[in-house]
Amino acid sequence: xxxxxxxxxxxxxxxxxxxxxxxxxxxxxxxxxxxxxxxxxxxxxxxxxxxxxxxxxxxxxxxxxxxxxxxxxxxxxxxxxxxxxxxxxxxxxxxxxxxxxxxxxxxxxxxxxxxxxxxxxxxxxxxxxxxxxxxxxxxxxxxxxxxxxxxxxxxxxxxxxxxxxxxxxxxxxxxxxxxxxxxxxxxxxxxxxxxxxxxxxxxxxxxxxxxxxxxxxxxxxxxxxxxxxxxxxxxxxxxxxxxxxxxxxxxxxxxxxxxxxxxxxxxxxxxxxxxxxxxxxxxxxxxxxxxxxxxxxxxxxxxxxxxxxxxxxxxxxxxxxxxxxxxxxxxxxxxxxxxxxxxxxxxxxxxxxxxxxxxxxxxxxxxxxxxxxxxxxxxxxxxxxxxxxxxxxxxxxxxxxxxxxxxxxxxxxxxxxxxxxxxxxxxxxxxxx
Amino acid sequence: xxxxxxxxxxxxxxxxxxxxxxxxxxxxxxxxxxxxxxxxxxxxxxxxxxxxxxxxxxxxxxxxxxxxxxxxxxxxxxxxxxxxxxxxxxxxxxxxxxxxxxxxxxxxxxxxxxxxxxxxxxxxxxxxxxxxxxxxxxxxxxxxxxxxxxxxxxxxxxxxxxxxxxxxxxxxxxxxxxxxxxxxxxxxxxxxxxxxxxxxxxxxxxxxxxxxxxxxxxxxxxxxxxxxxxxxxxxxxxxxxxxxxxxxxxxxxxxxxxxxxxxxxxxxxxxxxxxxxxxxxxxxxxxxxxxxxxxxxxxxxxx
Numbered sequence: 260x261x262x263x264x265x266x267x268x269x270x271x272x273x274x275x276x277x278x279x280x281x282x283x284x285x286x287x288x289x290x291x292x293x294x295x296x297x298x299x300x301x302x303x304x305x306x307x308x309x310x311x312x313x314x315x316x317x318x319x320x321x322x323x324x325x326x327x328x329x330x331x332x333x334x335x336x337x338x339x340x341x342x343x344x345x346x347x348x349x350x351x352x353x354x355x356x357x358x359x360x361x362x363x364x365x366x367x368x369x370x371x372x373x374x375x376x377x378x379x380x381x382x383x384x385x386x387x388x389x390x391x392x393x394x395x396x397x398x399x400x401x402x403x404x405x406x407x408x409x410x411x412x413x414x415x416x417x418x419x420x421x422x423x424x425x426x427x428x429x430x431x432x433x434x435x436x437x438x439x440x441x442x443x444x445x446x447x448x449x450x451x452x453x454x455x456x457x458x459x460x461x462x463x464x465x466x467x468x469x470x471x472x473x474x475x476x477x478x479x480x481x482x483x484x485x486x487x488x489x490x491x492x493x494x495x496x497x498x499x500x501x502x503x504x505x506x507x508x509x510x511x512x513x514x515x516x517x518x519x520x521x522x523x524x525x526x527x528x529x530x531x532x533x534x535x536x537x538x539x540x541x542x543x544x545x546x547x548x549x550x551x552x553x554x555x556x557x558x559x560x561x562x563x564x565x566x567x568x569x570x571x572x573x574x575x576x577x578x579x580x581x582x583x584x585x586x587x588x589x590x591x592x593x594x595x596x597x598x599x600x601x602x603x604x605x606x607x608x609x610x611x612x613x614x615x616x617x618x619x620x621x622x623x624x625x626x627x628x629x630x631x632x633x634x635x636x637x638x639x640x641x642x643x644x645x646x647x648x649x650x651x652x653x654x655x656x657x658x659x660x661x662x663x664x665x666x667x668x669x670x671x672x673x674x675x676x677x678x679x680x681x682x683x684x685x686x687x688x689x690x691x692x
Numbered sequence: 693x694x695x696x697x698x699x700x701x702x703x704x705x706x707x708x709x710x711x712x713x714x715x716x717x718x719x720x721x722x723x724x725x726x727x728x729x730x731x732x733x734x735x736x737x738x739x740x741x742x743x744x745x746x747x748x749x750x751x752x753x754x755x756x757x758x759x760x761x762x763x764x765x766x767x768x769x770x771x772x773x774x775x776x777x778x779x780x781x782x783x784x785x786x787x788x789x790x791x792x793x794x795x796x797x798x799x800x801x802x803x804x805x806x807x808x809x810x811x812x813x814x815x816x817x818x819x820x821x822x823x824x825x826x827x828x829x830x831x832x833x834x835x836x837x838x839x840x841x842x843x844x845x846x847x848x849x850x851x852x853x854x855x856x857x858x859x860x861x862x863x864x865x866x867x868x869x870x871x872x873x874x875x876x877x878x879x880x881x882x883x884x885x886x887x888x889x890x891x892x893x894x895x896x897x898x899x900x901x902x903x904x905x906x907x908x909x910x911x912x913x914x915x916x917x918x919x920x921x922x923x924x925x926x927x928x929x930x931x932x933x934x935x936x937x938x939x940x941x942x943x944x945x946x947x948x949x950x951x952x953x954x955x956x957x958x959x960x961x962x963x964x965x966x967x968x969x970x971x972x973x974x975x976x977x978x979x980x981x982x983x984x985x986x987x988x989x990x991x992x993x994x995x
Contacts, residue, residue: 346953349742374743512846515937516829524828653955658763664938668851679762 302583304590307337308362308575309344314607321600325590332586352376359581360591363405365397365572370650377404378577383588388596389612396644397571405574406591409540409609411645412569412638416527416545416630417534419553425449427456430534430557433641436470439560440498446533447507455532458517459508461499462663464656466536468646470495473562478646483691485684489677496666496673503667511667520544539638540572540609542631556633561641569635569642573608610635651690655683736962746959753963764964766939767947774855774943775922778862783914786866790873791903804874811867820861820931824848827857827932851940854933858941861928869914876910877903905988912987916979923972944968 308318315338322334337358339347345367351357357376371377381403385394389407397407415430422429427446431438439457446456460466468479476488502508509517509526517526520541526532528548536559537545546554559567575594577587594600601616606628611617624632648656662676711718736753738746757764793804813819826832827847834844847853884902893901904911926945929935935942935950948968952961 349956353742370743376743511937512850513829514849516846516849523825523830529830657950657954661936661939661942664851664936668938670851670938 301331301333302586303333303335304360304583304587305335305337305358306360307339307344307348307358309339309341310362310607311340314338317604317607320603321594324600324603325593332590355580357578357580359578359583360575360587361578363574363576365570365574365645366647368405368574368576369399369647371576372399372404373650376579378579378581378584380404380406380577380588380591383592385592388592393571393612397574405576406595407571407612408573408575408595409571409606409612410569410635411572411609412539412635412642413536413567414539414559414634414637415534415557416537416554416634417557418527418530418549419555421454421530421533421552422446425451427533429555432558432637433561433566434558436473436560436562442534443502443507447505450533452506453531455507455509455526456534457508458526458532458535459499459503459511459514459667461496461667462515462660464648464659467492467495469559469566470562472643472646473560473564473566475562475564479684480646480649480652480687480691483649483688485681485688487680487684492677493673496663500666500673511664514667515664520548522548537634539631539634542634543606543625543627546627546630554630556630556637558637558640565641565643567638567642568645569638570645571612572645606631649687649691652684652687655680655687658683732962732965735959736966738959740958741956742958743956749959753960754967756960757963757967763939763942763947767942767944770855770940770942771923771925771944774859774862774925775919777856778859778922778925779915779918781859781863782866782869782918783911785863786870786914787873787907787911789866790870790877793870793874794877808867808871811865811870817927817931820928823857823861823928824932848933849937851938854937854941858925858928858932861932862922862925869918872910872914873907876907880906906990908987909989912979912983916976919975919979920972923968923975 306322308314310318318338319336322336326333335358344362348357348361352371352374363371363377368377379402381398383403383406385406393407394403397403397405417430419429425446427449428442430442434442443456450456464479471488471491472478474491476491477486479485479487499508503511508514509531513531514526516524518524520528522528525548527535527545530549534557561567575591577584577591581587595611596613596616598616598619601611601613602620604611605620606624610628610631611620659680662671662679665671666673666676735746737748737750739749739752740746789807793800793807797803810819828834829844829846829849831847833847837844845853847857880903884906885898888898888902924945925943926949929941929943929946930949933941935946944964945968948961948964951957951964
């Protein structure tokens with residue numbers, strides 16, 4: 260009996276202590292916003308982005324630079340790779356601990372805006388820093404929710420030496436889809452069996468969408484409505500089916516073992532495929548794939564409405580619940596316009612949005628970065644808007660990939676795939692409304 | 693009666709001491725395991741995207757899963773196929789290796805270590821990435837095949853062979869199962885084999901009539917754990933094939949993960965989790981019932 264008491268005491272104290280710790284934790288989470296200032300004059304901005312090591316290093320340096328110039332503004336940076344970023348951000352949002360400043364992508368920004376998570380930045384004066392037309396382009400319902408950081412766009416790259424070696428007619432800027440397909444047909448007759456003119460990208464929904472939008476038929480989800488044009492889709496996929504049969508495009512298992520920009524497997528890097536698309540953002544990676552190649556740039560195939568796209572796709576946005584919105588805004592304005600910062604950042608986020616910053620670093624650009632600028636120039640002329648999949652269409656895009664892969668391996672017919680896609684598309688449509 | 697009361701109190705005191713000792717684990721269990729489990733049960737009846745707060749949909753998720761979701765069926769077919777092949781192959785393979793390693797040879801402990809070694813790293817991302825390269829179109833496997841002028845295929849990028857590649861990887865990670873088998877084999881008394889030899893029993897007969905029955909509790913243990921683990925297979929499917937090509941390796945847990953963290957349907961994913969729990973529970977129950985007919989416990993006194 261006597262021995263029982265100390266044990267019991269210990270247990271109760273233990274429980275009490277842990278209860279205190281736990282409640283302490285949770286109360287601090289709920290009452291404090293992520294950026295409670297340590298002193299009245301000192302602001303701590305939590306900032307998050309995704310990217311590669313080069314971007315992390317450069318950004319950290321720029322944050323230190325800003326802190327040294329602005330007494331009282333400190334940063335808590337957090338950075339990850341792309342995949343982790345987009346599973347982490349929703350979790351933070353669920354616990355209402357989103358960072359003050361966060362990097363945003365055109366594919367995701369709308370779903371955050373829709374839920375009121377991002378601050379309206381329309382009143383920040385960016386005249387003379389960012390082109391008015393660029394800003395108009397990235398506005399959502401007439402309001403600015405993300406400060407564009409760089410230009411992005413999509414055009415094509417080809418191995419000039421590889422094509423000339425076999426006497427293949429080189430592609431021309433602003434060629435049509437018909438030209439593009441004929442290029443592939445002609446090249447097949449001249450290339451050896453283990454080389455292919457183009458990839459088989461039937462399983463990439465964006466690739467088909469380029470075809471549909473270039474014909475002026477609008478994106479697959481037009482104003483939230485499912486808008487897959489059956490005839491156009493059938494026509495497009497039948498051409499590829501024919502190509503696959505005739506060996507104009509790689510066999511399905513070769514195609515699917517290719518990972519874009521992976522030097523081990525990328526069909527372009529291996530010299531198996533001689534022409535493909537590339538975004539401005541991945542120009543440096545593409546350039547590194549063929550260090551001895553002669554990479555040339557060409558526009559996307561265009562239709563009556565245009566082709567490809569050229570637009571800002573990376574932004575910095577501000578948490579609508581942040582206690583330091585004003586400070587964050589001033590920081591962002593500085594971030595895209597300061598030349599010293601621009602020099603440190605280089606093209607780690609793509610081609611700088613501010614033309615003066617770009618001018619000041621132009622002389623130091625590497626060949627990969629120059630390739631990016633060429634890609635942008637090629638994309639600009641007939642560029643269409645960038646059409647990301649709307650929120651709620653994730654299941655549709657995943658299904659598109661797997662269904663079309665089944666088509667590529669001859670497991671299902673095109674008609675069957677179409678029916679599944681219509682079904683999933685309707686679901687996505689109702690998710691979005 | 694008085695004495696009995698004291699005894700009961702003593703017992704209670706002992707329990708308190710026990711709880712105090714395991715309290716770090718207990719707290720972890722309650723907060724990090726039990727609470728999320730309860731939450732996920734609640735969430736499985738809601739629609740929850742993380743960005744919005746959960747809204748109650750009753751059994752809506754379960755209805756959608758059972759009535760409309762083709763991927764649910766597809767992922768179940770893939771997972772059951774995987775379990776059906778991977779578990780027996782792995783058990784058989786590890787038992788054979790364990791028997792080889794159960795001999796008295798010089799330097800046997802070195803062999804054991806060497807053979808167990810891959811299992812230390814077996815389940816990791818690195819090995820999965822290695823596997824992807826080995827079975828890729830330009831991988832070692834096709835390189836070796838080319839010596840015999842066989843034209844290889846992209847093993848992991850072809851829907852016909854991708855799942856078999858994953859089954860092979862799982863069988864190769866036989867280490868821990870093998871170690872348990874080895875311990876079991878060591879427990880079998882030598883004299884059983886010796887007397888069987890005297891009676892003129894051959895190798896196969898000894899294996900079938902002595903090793904298998906004596907080892908059956910260990911086989912049973914490995915079988916149950918093997919099935920549970922195989923149902924939860926994720927890493928290699930995620931890293932090597934990402935569920936493709938054409939969903940041919942779309943494992944159930946991968947499906948669950950994509951619903952939760954790619955499509956942000958937390959409620960739906962929670963419902964999937966509970967269905968998986970139910971499936972594993974039922975299979976384990978069947979296993980335990982069936983075990984009465986083939987598992988032989990020495991302590992039960994023979995038959």
